[in-house]
Amino acid sequence: MAIKIYTKTGDAGKTSLIGGTKVPKSHIRIESYGTVDELNSYIGLVSDHITDAPSKTVLKEIQDRLFTIGSSLACDPEKEPLMKMPDLKEEDVALLEKEIDRMNGILPVMKNFILPGGHPAVSTAHIARCVCRRAERICVAMQQEQMFIDALVIKYINRLSDYLFVLARYIGHLLNVEEIAWKPRVN
Numbered sequence: 001m002a003i004k005i006y007t008k009t010g011d012a013g014k015t016s017l018i019g020g021t022k023v024p025k026s027h028i029r030i031e032s033y034g035t036v037d038e039l040n041s042y043i044g045l046v047s048d049h050i051t052d053a054p055s056k057t058v059l060k061e062i063q064d065r066l067f068t069i070g071s072s073l074a075c076d077p078e079k080e081p082l083m084k085m086p087d088l089k090e091e092d093v094a095l096l097e098k099e100i101d102r103m104n105g106i107l108p109v110m111k112n113f114i115l116p117g118g119h120p121a122v123s124t125a126h127i128a129r130c131v132c133r134r135a136e137r138i139c140v141a142m143q144q145e146q147m148f149i150d151a152l153v154i155k156y157i158n159r160l161s162d163y164l165f166v167l168a169r170y171i172g173h174l175l176n177v178e179e180i181a182w183k184p185r186v187n
Contacts, residue, residue, distance in 0.1 A: 049121035
């Protein structure tokens with residue numbers, strides 16, 4: 001028999017962190033891992049829009065890391081040391097940096113600010129980048145509120161937003177989509 005997806009335990013506006021601690025659904029920790037989950041969904045959408053096998057492989061790895069980050073954020077920090085949780089490593093950040101450098105080595109030098117658009121794959125990568133930046137802001141806010149958050153999580157999310165920006169440009173390059181230069185109106 002299948003397990004029911006609904007439990008009705010959240011009907012009163014509370015949910016449980018990993019470890020059992022109850023918090024309001026509006027808690028910043030819930031907002032943080034909910035935003036990471038949203039980001040993960042957009043990463044999947046980006047992957048669905050592209051055919052470049054190396055990029056799809058990296059995106060799948062990123063999705064796995066985002067699940068790791070989500071697990072960390074969803075865990076009661078006082079109970080986490082007692083649990084076996086997946087971890088993030090510096091090598092995960094290094095992979096993003098390596099991919100940024102690889103793609104930048106192929107791309108023309110950027111001479112203008114660019115507007116998102118030109119192809120659904122490019123636009124979706126930019127949406128993912130924006131959600132990633134929001135996730136970063138929420139995580140930094142947690143840190144500023146003295147809530148435990150692994151500094152490597154913030155570092156990874158920061159680098160991921162850079163990766164997604166370069167990926168958007170790279171996707172456009174592979175698709176022969178011209179970048180849309182921002183031309184500010186000056187009166």
